[in-house]
Amino acid sequence: MSLAFALDAILGLAVLAVAAWTIVARDAFAAIVGFVAFGLLLALVWVRLAAPDVALTEAAIGSGVTGGLLVAACSHLRGDAAAAGIEQPRAILRLAAAVACVVVTAGLAAIVLLLPDPAPTLAPQAAAQLAQTGLGNPVTAVLMAYRAIDTLLEVVVLLLALVGIWSLAPDRFWGGRPGLRQHEDPNGMLVFLARLLPPLGVLVGIHLFWVGAVAPGGEFQGATVLAAMWLLAMMAGLVDAPPIDRRWLRLALVAGPAVFLAIGLAGFAVAGAFLAYPPDHAKLLIVIIETPVTLSIAATLGLLVAGPPERAPPG
Amino acid sequence: MSAATLFGLCGAALAGLGLYGVIVHPHPLRKILAFNLIGGGVFVILGIVARRGAAAGFTSDPIPQALVITGIVVAFAATALAVALVLRLLHETGWVTLRPDLAIGARPDDPHC
Numbered sequence: 001m002s003l004a005f006a007l008d009a010i011l012g013l014a015v016l017a018v019a020a021w022t023i024v025a026r027d028a029f030a031a032i033v034g035f036v037a038f039g040l041l042l043a044l045v046w047v048r049l050a051a052p053d054v055a056l057t058e059a060a061i062g063s064g065v066t067g068g069l070l071v072a073a074c075s076h077l078r079g080d081a082a083a084a085g086i087e088q089p090r091a092i093l094r095l096a097a098a099v100a101c102v103v104v105t106a107g108l109a110a111i112v113l114l115l116p117d118p119a120p121t122l123a124p125q126a127a128a129q130l131a132q133t134g135l136g137n138p139v140t141a142v143l144m145a146y147r148a149i150d151t152l153l154e155v156v157v158l159l160l161a162l163v164g165i166w167s168l169a170p171d172r173f174w175g176g177r178p179g180l181r182q183h184e185d186p187n188g189m190l191v192f193l194a195r196l197l198p199p200l201g202v203l204v205g206i207h208l209f210w211v212g213a214v215a216p217g218g219e220f221q222g223a224t225v226l227a228a229m230w231l232l233a234m235m236a237g238l239v240d241a242p243p244i245d246r247r248w249l250r251l252a253l254v255a256g257p258a259v260f261l262a263i264g265l266a267g268f269a270v271a272g273a274f275l276a277y278p279p280d281h282a283k284l285l286i287v288i289i290e291t292p293v294t295l296s297i298a299a300t301l302g303l304l305v306a307g308p309p310e311r312a313p314p315g
Numbered sequence: 316m317s318a319a320t321l322f323g324l325c326g327a328a329l330a331g332l333g334l335y336g337v338i339v340h341p342h343p344l345r346k347i348l349a350f351n352l353i354g355g356g357v358f359v360i361l362g363i364v365a366r367r368g369a370a371a372g373f374t375s376d377p378i379p380q381a382l383v384i385t386g387i388v389v390a391f392a393a394t395a396l397a398v399a400l401v402l403r404l405l406h407e408t409g410w411v412t413l414r415p416d417l418a419i420g421a422r423p424d425d426p427h428c
Contacts, residue, residue: 008318012325019329019352023336028344035348042355045322049366050374054358057384061391066351069391070344073398076405077344089339097338105331112323112360121368122378128371138377139384147381154385161392165399170406220388304395307402 008048015041028077032070039063052216053139056208060224061301068231069305134283136214143218144286148275152264155257155293158300162253166244169308175245178303179310185237194236201229209294213283219290223297230302241306243313249299256296260289323363329356343401343411347394354390358383 018041022034039062046055089097126138126146133145143151169176185191209222233239242249263285267276277285329352336349361379368376405411 005316005318005321008321012321015325016328016332019332019355022348022352023332023340028342031345031348035351038352038355042359045325045359046362048318049322049359049362050369051362051365051380051383054362054380054383054387057387058358062351062355062387066391066394069395069398070348073344073402076402077411088341094339097335100338101331101335104334105327108327108330108356108360109324112320112327112363115323115364115367119364119367121370121376123368123370123373123376126371126377127373138373139380142377142381143384147378150381150385154388157389158392161396164396168399168403218384220384301391304392307399 011041011044011048015045029071029074032067032074035070036063036067039067053137053212053218053221056216056218056221057224060221060228064228065224065301065305068228072305072307132279132282133277133286134213135286137212137216137218139216140212140218144290145277145282148260148264151293152257152260152275155260155297155300158297158304159253159257162300162303165304165308167308169310172312173309175243175313176309176311177243177313178241178306178308188236190232190236191238194232194238198229198233201225201232205229205298209290212290213287219294220297223294224301226294226298227301227305230298231305234302234306241303244303244309245313252299253296253303256289256293259292263289319363319366323360326356326359326363329353329359331356341413343404343413344398347397347401350397351390351394354386358386361386 015038018034018038022031022038025031025034039058043055043059043063046052046058123138126142129146130136130138130141133141135141135145205222205225207222208217208225209219210217212218212222230239234241264275267274270276271278333349333352333354333356336352337346340346340349361383365376365379365383366374368379370376401411
């Protein structure tokens with residue numbers, strides 16, 4: 001057994017241990033902390049699976065932003081352990097659930113062990129057309145060229161989730177600000193970080209977005225870092241969350257999908273199909289799409305974490 | 316056994332663990348957490364399909380990788396919506412439960428009895 005395999009086995013066991021902790025922990029907050037650690041360990045698994053783009057996404061969105069969202073929700077739910085106390089399922093149900101889950105795991109494990117060999121792959125097709133897209137990162141080529149419609153729909157799904165969250169607001173708060181307002185403690189650690197990190201974070205975010213064309217990175221990873229910097233400033237009380245009926249905000253949210261859709265439709269005229277790019281200008285068009293999409297994703301992610309409006313609109 | 320198979324089995328166990336949590340945890344927030352574990356397991360299995368499909372100079376098939384990236388973002392959007400629903404339930408009824416007989420105005424004085 002090689003050293004690399006032993007380290008992989010330790011990593012896999014650590015992932016399972018932290019995942020088990022998020023299930024068995026009594027305290028919801030402890031479970032959420034476990035979940036954040038789980039996301040970071042899973043990012044290491046993605047590195048070991050030679051998928052650095054996925055590793056960045058997992059660390060940024062799966063662990064970071066999801067963790068922030070859950071911690072914020074948990075602070076609202078303090079003292080709500082009451083319901084859990086009287087609703088504990090009976091031992092027989094736990095046992096039945098455990099048996100069912102072992103069966104599911106065994107089925108998935110059998111599939112993993114019986115995967116066809118040699119494995120089917122689309123990598124040669126992806127490599128063959130890569131030069132035409134003008135991109136060096138095959139994952140970005142899939143996201144922005146070969147399967148651009150998935151990415152377009154994904155950006156729309158983010159927007160729909162935001163519409164769903166906003167529509168949960170009570171009528172009197174419609175058009176108001178999401179409830180993240182914190183009282184600024186000018187000497188606090190959070191304020192210090194919120195002043196120190198954003199200039200660096202914005203640079204890192206833009207770099208991740210730009211370098212995604214040729215190296216691991218991309219608009220989702222970059223946008224997540226930008227959104228995290230915005231959330232940090234909001235949580236420290238340095239900036240307030242914007243009222244959700246502001247026109248500039250709505251424009252920022254729809255700019256990405258709108259430009260994406262417009263260029264997609266223009267594909268009918270110039271290249272003969274929806275979301276087709278003329279070969280000579282593919283890279284340029286992809287950058288024109290990615291720039292507003294990055295902005296829109298960053299705004300959407302930030303507002304998804306901020307939640308529905310909880311304060312009445314001014315005036 | 317290759318590293319891909321090892322992590323594939325790890326993903327299978329994650330999906331099972333998450334499913335167990337979704338079934339037995341009464342609290343919706345814990346169910347959401349557990350559901351994300353299932354997602355993580357499924358993504359890892361898709362990831363080993365990508366790793367095994369390494370060809371043409373790529374160390375991993377880029378198509379399943381892009382699917383996983385899309386999946387992680389959509390899972391986050393669904394999680395955010397689910398959390399917002401839980402918080403709305405809390406604001407409406409004062410506490411969070413999925414049992415309809417306990418949902419409305421039935422908060423016991425001493426829940427631990």
